[in-house]
Amino acid sequence: MQSVGKNIPRIDGFAKVCGKAKYVDDFFVPGMLHAKIFRSKIANGWVKGIDVSKAKAMPGVEAVFTYEDVPQHKFPTAGHPYSLDPHHQDIADRNLLTQRVRLYGDEIAVVVAVDELTAEKALRLITVEYEEYAPILTVEDAMKEDASEIHVGTKNNIIKKTDYAIGDLEAGFAESDHIFEDNYVTSMVQHCAMENHSAYGYIDDNGKIVIVSSTQIPHICRRIVGQALGIPWGRTRVIKPYIGGGFGSKQDIVVEPLVAFLTKALHGKPVKIEFSREETFIASRVRHAIKFYFKTGVNKDGTIIARQVKAIANNGSYASHGHSIVSNSVTKFRHLYNQKAIKGEATTVYTNLPTAGAMRGYGIPQVTFGLESHMEDIARQLQLDPIEFRLKNSNKEGYVDPLSGITSNSNGLPECIAMGKELIGWETKRANWPAQTGPKRRGLGMACFCYKTGTFPFGLEVAGARIVLNQDGSIQLQVGATEIGQGSDTVFAQMAAETIGIPFAMVSVVSSQDTDVTPFDTGSYASRQTYISGMAVKKAAEQIKEKIINYCWGMTDIPADALTTRDGWIIYKHNQEQVMSIADVALDSYYHELFSAPITADVTNNARTNAIAYGCTFVEVEVDIPTGKVEILEIYNVHDAGKLINPKLAEGQVHGGVSMGMGYALYEQMLFDGKTGKPLNSNLLDYKLMTTMDTPAIGTGFVETFEPTGPYGNKALGEPPAISPAPAIRNAIFDATGVKIYEVPMNPQRLFERFQAEGLL
C-alpha cells in the first residue's frame, strides 16, 4: 500500500486553514436578494388572516409571498434515494409555506428584499390572525384517543408503527431464569454544525434553476426541488461548495425548495436564504427524542435468551425521514448480541415540536444508550462481570441476521474491548479501586456498539466516480459523494492513487458537486462514503489502470498480464523493473496520430453489500455528588472500522464523534415551554454545547480487521464514534455512585434529583 493506510494530510486542509476554501456565503452574485421567513408565534393552529401589505410597501422589499402564493405540490424532505415503489417513498407532508401551523416557528410567509436587514424589518410589518390550539408536545399527548390530528388523516398522530419478531418471544421469556425490564429515555438535541443552513438560487443561461447550497446531498436536493416546484427534475441544478458540517441536518432539504421558488417567481433574480442559528435550531432538524422499553430474559449462566424492545419516537411537526430512524433503531442494534427470540416495536409520532430527522448515528446512539445501560444493569444485578457478560453474548464473525440476511464478515469487537481495557488500565484500576464514599466519587464504565455501513438492503446504494488521466500522468477525480468536513476527498484521492499506482500528489479532486456534470451519488450519510462511494472510486481507478497497462501493451508489445503499476510507473510484475512512466502513456494517449483518446473512466457502482462496524467506549469519571457535576477523567473510543484509509483522519472523526457523544450524554437538550411550545434555548448561549474547555483529551483506538466487502477492507467510521460514549459515561456514573440514570442528558440537575431520590443527598 502506497497511499491507502497512510497519514496523508487533508487535501483541503491548507485552503480551509487559510480561509481560502469557499462556502455558500463566500460567493457573491451581483444583485443578490435576501429572503427572510415569517414564522408563526404559536405552535399549533391556523392562520385565519394575514396582512402583508405594509411589508410589501416598504422600500427595499422586492416581494412578499404567503402560503396562498406557493405551488400546492406536497413534497418530502428526507435525504433518501428516490424509490420506484410508492410505498417506500418518503412522506410528502409539507408545502413551501403553510396556513396550518404545526410548530412554533412554522413557515407562513417570506419577504424578499435588497438586504437581510430590510427583510428582517419588513417581517415586523406583517400582521397575522391565528386560530390557536393547545400545542401537543409529548408522544403521550399526541397518541391520546381524542388528540387532534396535526396532519389530517394521521390517526392518533402516529406516522407509522411497525414491529418484527424472530423466534418465540414468550417461550423465550418463559425459559429464562431472570427477567429484566427498564425504560430509557433520550432527548432532543441539535446538530449545531458551524455553518447554518444556507442556499442561494438563480436561473442560469440554460433556463435552469440553480441552487448553490450547503447540503450533504446535492443530487437528492435536485430531485426534491423538482418535486416541490412540480417541474421536471432536470430543470434544476444543485451546486455544493465546501460546507461547514452537516451531521445529518443537511441530509434534509430545508431551504432549497423555497429558494428555488423565489428565484423562479422573481424571473431568475438571485435570492438567498441564510438561516440564523435560532432558525437552524427550530426549523431545520433535530435528533429524535426516543423512549425505550427493554425487557430481557437471561439464563443463570448469563446467556441472553429473549429480548423485547419498544421505542416511541417524537418526530415533531413534519415527517422528514419519517419512521425510518426509530425503525433503524429497534432493528440494527440486534446485530450486537445474540438471543434466541427477539421482538422489536417502533412507533413514530407527530407532535408540535421541531421536526426530527437524521443525526449522526440515525437512531443507534439512542437505542445504544438504552441497550448498553440495560446490559450493565443486568450484569451488575446478576453479579457478572459486565464485560464478560457482553463478550459472552456478543455475535461473532459469520453472524447472519435472520431477517435481513446482513452478514458480519469481520468482527473485531473482542479485540476492541481488550484494547479499551488496556488503554484505560481497566484491570489495574479495578484491582486497586478504593471504596467511593466522599462527595467526589470515581467510576469506570464502558459500552459497546455495532453499526451497519450504508443503507443496503433498505435503501438504494448508487455511487459514481469519474477519472480523467492528464497528459502528465496526474488525474482529476470527480465523485458524486460529498466532502462535508469528514475528509472524504482526501481518502478518495488516496484510493485512486493506490489503485492506479500513482503518487498521491498526482491526484486532484474536484471537490464541489454540480449535478449537471458530477457523477450521480446520493450523498453523504449512513457512514457510506468510504465504503459505498469508495467502491465506485476503486472501480473507476481499476479501469484507468487497466487502460494504462493495455495502452502500454500496445506501445511495447509486453503483455498486460506481465505488467502492473506503481508510483507513477508501469513496471514488470516479476521483478518490479520500470517499463515506462504512466506520463509517457498519458502523453501518447492524448496525441497519438491513430489512437489518440485520453484515458478516462466514468463508473457507477450499485453496491449490494454491507458491513458491520463495531467498537466500544471506556471511560473514567469523577462525580461531584453535591452538585451533580460529572468530570470525564479519561475516555477511550475504540473502533473496528476495518482497514483504515487514513489513520490520522480516522482519529479526527473519532474526536469529533466522541465530543458529540459526550455533549449528548452530559449537557445538550432542547427545551420548550410546556404550555406554548415556544423554544427556550434555541441559541448557542443557552444550549449547552461543549466547548473546547469542557472537552477532555479523547483517546482513540483502532482494531484493523479486514472487511472483505469493503473496497479496501474498510467499513463505517463516520457515525460510530458518537454512539457509545453516553452509555459508557452512564455506566461509569453508576459505578461511581451506585445510582442508575435512565435519561440523557445526565446534567447536574438530573443527577442532583436522582441522587436525592436515591438518598445520596
Next chain:
Amino acid sequence: MQSVGKNIPRIDGFAKVCGKAKYVDDFFVPGMLHAKIFRSKIANGWVKGIDVSKAKAMPGVEAVFTYEDVPQHKFPTAGHPYSLDPHHQDIADRNLLTQRVRLYGDEIAVVVAVDELTAEKALRLITVEYEEYAPILTVEDAMKEDASEIHVGTKNNIIKKTDYAIGDLEAGFAESDHIFEDNYVTSMVQHCAMENHSAYGYIDDNGKIVIVSSTQIPHICRRIVGQALGIPWGRTRVIKPYIGGGFGSKQDIVVEPLVAFLTKALHGKPVKIEFSREETFIASRVRHAIKFYFKTGVNKDGTIIARQVKAIANNGSYASHGHSIVSNSVTKFRHLYNQKAIKGEATTVYTNLPTAGAMRGYGIPQVTFGLESHMEDIARQLQLDPIEFRLKNSNKEGYVDPLSGITSNSNGLPECIAMGKELIGWETKRANWPAQTGPKRRGLGMACFCYKTGTFPFGLEVAGARIVLNQDGSIQLQVGATEIGQGSDTVFAQMAAETIGIPFAMVSVVSSQDTDVTPFDTGSYASRQTYISGMAVKKAAEQIKEKIINYCWGMTDIPADALTTRDGWIIYKHNQEQVMSIADVALDSYYHELFSAPITADVTNNARTNAIAYGCTFVEVEVDIPTGKVEILEIYNVHDAGKLINPKLAEGQVHGGVSMGMGYALYEQMLFDGKTGKPLNSNLLDYKLMTTMDTPAIGTGFVETFEPTGPYGNKALGEPPAISPAPAIRNAIFDATGVKIYEVPMNPQRLFERFQAEGLL
C-alpha cells in the same frame, strides 16, 4: 429530422441579449490584482538597463517583474494540438518577458497593482535604456543577405521555406498555349473581436493554477501554460466562459502564461490582465500580409495545364503558428481547380512587426484573393466567360488530391455558382449592361473558393463529448469544443437531440469549458467543430440511444432491434407506436434496485477524415472614379457546406464572415511608421473597421449537398464566408473600370492611384 436542419434559436441567445451571459470581465474575485505590461517604445533592439525601483515603491503596487525575473522556458503560442514528433512541434521562440526587443510594444516588464489605474501610473515610472537597431519591416529587408537576425539562428530571418510539386511544371508550361504571370498582395489586418484578450488567474484549493480566459482553445492553453512555466501540464486548469469573439486571434495563447506566472509568483493571489484595444492590435495576433506570385499555363481551349505559386508571408516578430498558415495557403487552394502540373513554394519570414497568427480562413482568404483575381484576368484576356472558365477547370466530386489523399466526396460548386448567378440576376444584368463611362461605374464580379474542413491529416483531430441522461429524460451535454459566438452550443444540442430522439428543449449544454472536467478537445478553429466535434457528439448520443433502447429491452422484453426513439419516446420501428417514454427508462435507470446506473456516455473521437466545402461570392459594385470609393450594391455569398444543421445560424455565420471579408477587401489595414515601426492606427477610430452603416445587405445562399464523412452530412462553414468577397469585389471593380487591382485593401487612396496610373483620372 426533428432537430437537425431546423431554425432553432440560439440557446445562449436570451442570456446574451439580456446581458446575463458572463464573460471574463464579469467575474469578480475578491482581492483581484491588475497587471499591466511595460512595452518597448522601439521596434528592434536590446534593453541595456531598466530601473523599476520607482514603480515598485509606488503605493498600491504589489510587484514589478522584468525579463530577469521570469522563467527561461521558451514556449510556443500557436493553438495547435501538441505533436509527439519534435519536428512537428510549434516553434518555441519567446519567454514571458524579453530583453531582446523585436517589435514596437514588445513585453519587457510587468507591474501588478491593486487596480488598473495604479498599474498604468506605475508603468510611467519605469525607465529603460535601449540599444536600438533599425527596424526590419518588410520581407524583402528581412531576407537580405546582410539582414540582422531577429531571432538568433534564423538565417535571413526565414522561419521556414517549403515547396511541393505535382507533375512536371516546366513541361506543363512548355505545353501551354498561354502563360500568365502576376503578383497579388494582401495586407496585415486585425481580428477586432469585440472582447479584447483578457484572463485572470489564481491558485485553487488543490494548488492548481487556474486561468479563466477568453480563449478558443482551453485545453491547448493548459498545455502551453505548463510549457511556459515549466510545470506539469496537470498542475494548471483553464476555464473558458462565454467569449466575445475570437476569429483565430484567441487560437493563440497571448496573456495566459504571464497571468499564470504572476499568480504563482504572488502565492496564488488573483491577478488579471486585460488588454486595451491598442494592445490587442499590436500584441495579440494579426492576419499575415502575404505576397503571391502566380504563373499559369493555359491551353487555347481554356484548360489550365500548369500552375506555379510562390508566397512570402510577413510573420512579424514571433513565430506563433509559424509556417503553417502560408503553407496552408499555397497547398489547399489547389483543390479548387485541376491542372496537370503544379508547384507551390512558401516562405515565412520574421520582421519587426506584430506577430501574425491564425485568422478566419488561415491563409486561404489571402491565396484566394490572388487565385481568383488571376483566374479572372486570364479569362478576360482569353475572352472566355470567367464563370465558364472556372467551371471548366474546377475539380469535381471524387477528386483526390495526389499528395495528401484528401478526397472531395461532395461538391456543390456548380450549383453554388448557378444559385449566385440567379440571386444577383447575372444573366439579366449582363444582357442589359450599359457601357460604363461616367464618374460612377458599375461592375459585376464573382469569385469561387474551396475550404478544407478541420486539419486532418496535418493536425490531430481529437474531440470529446459527454452526455448524462437525467431522471426526466433530459440530458446535459458537455463538449470540449468551444462556443465562441458561432453558435456551436446550439448546433451540438440539435445533434444530440436528433440522435437520441428527444425534443431539443430537453438538451442543456454545459457551455463553459473547465479543463479539469470537460472532455478533451483541441478547441475552436479550422471550421472543425460541427464536423469534428459534431462526430463526437453524435457518437456519444448514439451510445445514449443504444443504452436507452437496451434498457427498455430489459424492461419490456421487446428486442432492441425492433425499437427506435423519437421525440422523447421509445417507439416500434415498424409502426412508430409508442412503447414507453425515455423518461420512464431514465427514472428506472437511476433507481432500479438491481440495475441502477444512470445512463451516461463519455466519448473521444479521433477524426481521420476531412471534407472540402465550396462556394462563391457574387457582387455588384458602383465605383466612384474621382474619389476611388466603392459601393457594394448587392452581394451574395453562396455555400456548399453540406447539410446545414441550423440554417438560421448558418446565415448568421455568413453575414459575419462576409462583413469581415468586405472590410478586408475595402478598408482594413494596419499601418506602421516606415522608420520606427511604430503602429499608426492601432485603435478602432483610425483602423477603418466597417460599421453597420458601411455594411450593405448581405445575401446568402446554400446548396445542401450531403457530405458522407460529416456527422450529419455537414462540412465547414465557419471560415469560408470570409474567403471569396475580396476577389469578387476586385473582379467587379475590374468589370466596372477595366482596372486591375493587385492589392487589398482596395481603399480610395489605392484606387485613386491605380485610376491615375491607368489614365482614368
